[in-house]
Amino acid sequence: MNIVVLIKLVPDLVEELTIDDSGTDLERDWLRLIINEFDDHALEQGILLKEQSEGQVTVVAPDTEGVDDVLYAAAARGADKLIKLLGEFEQGVNSHALARASASVVQDLQPDLVLTGVQAHNDLDGSVGPLLAEFLGMPYVGYISGVTVGDKKSIARKEYPGGLIAEMEISLPAVLGIQAAEEPPRYVAISKVRQAMKTATIEEQEIIELDSSGGPTISRMFLPEATERATMIEGDEEEVAAKLVEIFQELGLL
């Protein structure tokens, strides 16, 4: 079984985010990038499927700062092939551009299954999975938390609110947007990653042009009003309770 996992790095929310001088984008100088959490799960799911039934996992990622380490860590976890897309990815690239850029690379790999995270927190133009599926002419189902693969079909468990699951049968090849892998992403000891750095190779694919059409234009990017400390509600229990009821009503809970 040939599995391709598309991953990307996104701004780490541990660091404070600021807006650049143009007022329409994130200040990227201090941005720390980490693997999109859901892509991490997609990778884990891919490795799990490989372990259950002979397969090969290829990881594809756009070239951004720190991506090499992430790819080697993926190899240490069990990925067989690593492909880095070279192009103008440094300033951030939207999902439409990434989907177009990866489509022909993924197509050439002739996958049975393409896995990617169901979403990323900075996807202002939606997630990359469904777009990629359409460019590849494959079906797409998202919010997946369990996958079994048969001959020409796969059964995926799709999550709905409240813990409800829908079992969907999907014709392969297909793209799945992973919400959670069947096991949490395993730990990889640093010594294993260092080992992978010596033994694994990262293939490079040049992407000549990035077409980001299909996304919105941003006229303004800003930070929501920050509150330093809690607004303290004064008064006794009655007064506080009355104020809380008001807040609950505003939230639509009552």
Place this chain on the structure above:
Amino acid sequence: MSQDIYVVIEHLRGQVADISYVMLAAARVLAQGTGGEVVGVLLGHNNQELAGNLAADQVLYLDHPALAEFTSDAYQKTLASLIEEKAPRAVLFGSTSIGADIASVLSARLDLPMVALCRSFSAGGKYVSQICGGKIMAEGELPEPTALVTMIPGDFKPDEGKSDKPPNVTSVAVPALEELRVRLVGYVEPEAGDVDISQESILISVGRGIQTEDNIELAEELAELLGGVVSATRPVVDQGWLPISRLIGKSGKTVKPQLYLALGISGAPEHVEAITDSKMIIAINTDPNAPIFDVAQYGAEVDLLDLTEVLIEMIEEA
């Protein structure tokens, strides 16, 4: 090409989802600017009555056995042909397991622009979206010619999208739905057993301040009134007063509820790190220096037991 705003109505097993009403309320704001109508788009099979309380100027109903329950392929094909034909100004989808499965596919299939994570529209018809876990807001012109928008709840309440008067429902022909690549096998109910607090939207959380096991009943009463669930910090779980599945913190679960009411919780780092994604945190603690007040939006220094009793009374009266 019209100035109408379409809203793809989400429903699951016979229930219209709240996000549908939220989108109708948002669509109203947008339509006021464009001068078009708010049109609900209901896909289903023999369930036209779901349109009953939608606050829309009209509802287009598309009926086909393959549309009875949501599957991505069938919904995509149906909506693609509808949108291509009608070319509305915008189509709103929920940023959900249903909406997010179709919006982007349609963007690529029909070569139409997309805006995601939108929470409202400004008076001038701009989209206002929230990205990076809520830390960053982005605003811009609604793209042309037909903007596909996925929406998150936030600025509109479901009630604002409900109507007493049933809207005008028009049946629309559905294209041939053959060779569908996605098929619903069936639903699997959540395991009977304890709740998964990481999926809950309203959490009443108790800490050391709850003092005794009996007092937890109060918290449970309050939780029930608000449609939520009780969660706890380490000391409460250690005492065995609540199962470990209710534990929030470094050793427990990370949660992202709409409302997190912290009763008698000091706010140690090991706990706070697991609640920072909450939309609203309200903290009740008699210690004014409790670190929980640094992460809460609202706080009060009253006795949590007294407060909970009064709060329960007031909610029951409201």
Place this chain on the structure above:
Amino acid sequence: MTAFVSNTAPGNSSFSKTFYDSLLEVVDGEHLRTCLQCGTCSGVCPFGYLMEFPPGRMISYLRADIFDRVMDSESVWMCVSCYACTQVCPSKIPLTTGLMTRAKEELLLAGNIPKELQSALENSQRYGNPLGESPRKRANWAKGLETEVAIMGKVKRPVDILWFVGDYPSYHPRVQLASRAVVKLLDVLDIDFGILGPEENSDADSQRLAGERGLFEMLAEKNGQALSKYQFNEIITTDPHAYNALRNEYPKLGISYPVRHYTQFLADRLDQLQPLLTQEIKAKVTFHDPCYLGRANGVYDEPRTLLEAIPGIKLVEMQHNRSTSLCCGGGGGGMWLDGFQWEKAHVRLSEWRVREAISVDADVLAVACPYESPRFEDAAKMVQGAGQLRVKDIAELLVDAMED
């Protein structure tokens, strides 16, 4: 946890054999051959009674070539690397650093590791601290203090003392209070000191003992690079784990500086410090010997010297003191295995220690390790009768005894 599959045993050799051979390579590892199976290690281990495989039994399974069964159990993660076993072993086997750490390394390589610990290790790797805090904010605790704290990268000048602050003293709100006390002490003693600030990474000693040798080396390299940029005469640290790393492990990686724990440093300057301790603290104080200051590095007297210098204090000893001190439970990864260990034990080592403190009628439990104040304060809230017990770092007590 999933069944153990060894990552390091080559095809034609049993896992037990490979593991055994690797132990022999640890410093003093050959003492393993002389294990008497006396059981003292298992007896003195604070969680020995709970482990399916306390140290003694691990060795017997190793000798019987069925060590992989040990790896299938989770009992290794109950070990808090407190050195009690190593201390008492008559054959002088390096149980803590050899056997227990190596076993944890194997589990880590196989990916069998409790989730809490996994996050701490991933955070250490990504952010240079196990708490997952932004490295850029590592020196924020030092802002707005009366004394300005020199950050080496900013002041770019030689200093006398390089203070290696540590993770919890930098980021944990409770422990930051002790850090501020240390600033006051260094100031009144006119010490010319600086800190690495955002360039400092975790000493990672506990992570090393939790099985992540690679992580330890990676962070040591980074710290080594940062240290090599600056000129100073000596390193002091408030963290016994950092002390242990800098003193005993870093030199093996070619990073070698004179280093002392702050209690040793201050005890040396007692004649300067004593006249400043003018405020009486009328209290019965008992001192908890941190595992990595005491048992691991033999420093028992200096902390007591400092405490005895405070007027009004009556120093009392708990039943377990000095080399028999009871671990607070934070070492060897224990700091990040609280949930896991609680599930097994339903008792915390920190609570045992607090009970000991109140059993000798102590008003104050004095500590000298950053893991301890949050752990003991939490425990004091849970233990009956410990409501009045105060937990204070020695630095905080010294400052309390000085005039404002």
